[in-house]
Amino acid sequence: MRLTPPQAEAIRLTVGEVFGKDAEVWLFGSRVDDGARGGDIDLYVESPAPLVDAMAKISRMYAALQAKLGEQKMDIVVWSPAQKWLSVHEEAKRTGVRL
Numbered sequence: 001m002r003l004t005p006p007q008a009e010a011i012r013l014t015v016g017e018v019f020g021k022d023a024e025v026w027l028f029g030s031r032v033d034d035g036a037r038g039g040d041i042d043l044y045v046e047s048p049a050p051l052v053d054a055m056a057k058i059s060r061m062y063a064a065l066q067a068k069l070g071e072q073k074m075d076i077v078v079w080s081p082a083q084k085w086l087s088v089h090e091e092a093k094r095t096g097v098r099l
Helices: 005-019 054-069 087-095
Strands: 024-028 041-046 074-079
Touching (some): 005 041, 005 054, 024 087, 041 054, 074 087
Antiparallel strands (some): 024 041
16 A cells, blocks of 8 residues: 555544544555555545535545645545445445555
8 A cells, every 4th residue: 555654544534524433434546556656546435424515525525635645636435325336436445445
């Protein structure tokens, strides 16, 4: 996994602050491959509670992580029981590393 321990901790804390303490987060995509170089930070967030304001929460999380990690390219995918389960959710959870 190509995140430093402080980066992973910052992501976990931010997810808890924005989505609640029961939300879980996975890193997926190229940053999971230790042999790869570069790449954006792909995050999958799963909330056990339905989210009616998912886009606002994603924006808040993105801004908070930019402040904590510095300018980074990031993609954030979120699922909650209020949303349809999509193949991107399945792939992120299946291939990702839980932080």
